[in-house]
Amino acid sequence: MPADTPYLAHHFENLEKQTHAARLGMWLFLATEVLLFTALFAGYGAYRFLYADAFRAASRGLETWIGVVNTIVLVTSSFTVAMGLERQRRGDGRGTLLLFALSFLLAVVFLGFKAVEYSHHFHAGELPGRLYASEHVQGPGGPIFFALYFLITGLHAIHVVIGMTVLAIIGWRAGRGAFTAEYHVPVELAGLYWHLVDLIWIFVFPLIYLI
Amino acid sequence: MPASGNVSRVEHDRLQHHSHVGRYVVVWGALLVLTIATYLIAKIHIAGGLAIVVALVIATAKGALVALFFMHLWDQRGANRLVFVTSLVFVALLIGLTVADYATRFPLANPPGSEGALPAPDYDPPPSARTH
Numbered sequence: 001m002p003a004d005t006p007y008l009a010h011h012f013e014n015l016e017k018q019t020h021a022a023r024l025g026m027w028l029f030l031a032t033e034v035l036l037f038t039a040l041f042a043g044y045g046a047y048r049f050l051y052a053d054a055f056r057a058a059s060r061g062l063e064t065w066i067g068v069v070n071t072i073v074l075v076t077s078s079f080t081v082a083m084g085l086e087r088q089r090r091g092d093g094r095g096t097l098l099l100f101a102l103s104f105l106l107a108v109v110f111l112g113f114k115a116v117e118y119s120h121h122f123h124a125g126e127l128p129g130r131l132y133a134s135e136h137v138q139g140p141g142g143p144i145f146f147a148l149y150f151l152i153t154g155l156h157a158i159h160v161v162i163g164m165t166v167l168a169i170i171g172w173r174a175g176r177g178a179f180t181a182e183y184h185v186p187v188e189l190a191g192l193y194w195h196l197v198d199l200i201w202i203f204v205f206p207l208i209y210l211i
Numbered sequence: 212m213p214a215s216g217n218v219s220r221v222e223h224d225r226l227q228h229h230s231h232v233g234r235y236v237v238v239w240g241a242l243l244v245l246t247i248a249t250y251l252i253a254k255i256h257i258a259g260g261l262a263i264v265v266a267l268v269i270a271t272a273k274g275a276l277v278a279l280f281f282m283h284l285w286d287q288r289g290a291n292r293l294v295f296v297t298s299l300v301f302v303a304l305l306i307g308l309t310v311a312d313y314a315t316r317f318p319l320a321n322p323p324g325s326e327g328a329l330p331a332p333d334y335d336p337p338p339s340a341r342t343h
Contacts, residue, residue: 053326078239
């Protein structure tokens with residue numbers, strides 16, 4: 001690898017080592033993200049044991065089809081991000097921009113469905129803790145379910161918004177030819193973040209909607 | 212790619228031949244099929260605690276597909292895999308120990324109103340904690 005490539009930071013011997021360091025750093029960050037959500041999942045597990053019937057009833061009250069559609073939307077956006085990285089590997093930055101833009105639009109669809117769901121919960125009084133005003137589930141289980149529901153899906157939605165920002169910035173730069181077939185680490189790492197958002201939703205979906 | 216004596220086998224493979232398009236399409240199709248499958252299975256309402264096991268097994272399969280192929284852990288070097296697997300060990304510890312605690316509790320230790328808790332006739336929640 002020539003040492004005069006403009007992408008090589010001076011403290012790295014060559015581009016390959018720089019790429020591996022960047023990837024490893026991203027994986028370390030993703031590991032902390034996994035553990036962040038794991039804390040919420042553990043809380044869900046504990047309360048599901050204590051209030052199994054209430055959790056089941058509250059979960060049945062959700063619109064399962066929205067969860068299914070959102071899963072399909074997010075999985076598809078992950079696929080288009082992967083295809084975007086493939087375009088950049090061939091040096092086609094404009095293709096990356098198009099595919100990342102498509103992923104961005106799919107993320108907008110995802111958040112749109114989420115907004116429909118949230119407004120339904122607000123109107124039905126299905127809110128966390130003492131704000132819970134629905135007659136649907138009696139006892140303390142209902143408010144606890146919706147506290148966890150809003151924490152988990154809300155934190156995930158924040159990650160979707162951050163991921164959309166990353167995709168927009170990196171996609172835009174790729175479209176302007178900032179990366180090449182040899183050097184596309186930012187495109188790869190942006191993709192990794194988006195796949196993690198998808199990965200977490202894959203576990204949120206059955207826990208919230210199916211059981 | 213200029214010649215370099217230090218290019219790893221994986222990097223070499225990736226740059227030399229095969230595009231990943233076919234692999235991505237197959238994984239995408241599998242993820243869609245599994246999503247529909249887990250939805251249909253959930254609609255049947257399997258009795259007992261089996262439903263949650265089936266749903267989580269399917270979710271784990273989908274997650275593995277995403278991590279291995281979309282996130283390229285399949286053809287990456289050991290350090291990145293090690294980081295991810297280490298995080299999964301802590302996921303198992305945190306969720307496993309927490310759930311094991313609640314699964315094996317003496318019912319009296321559970322809060323009133325929860326599954327398996329003994330009735331607490333003298334328990335009167337403060338008005339602020341009352342939900343109805």
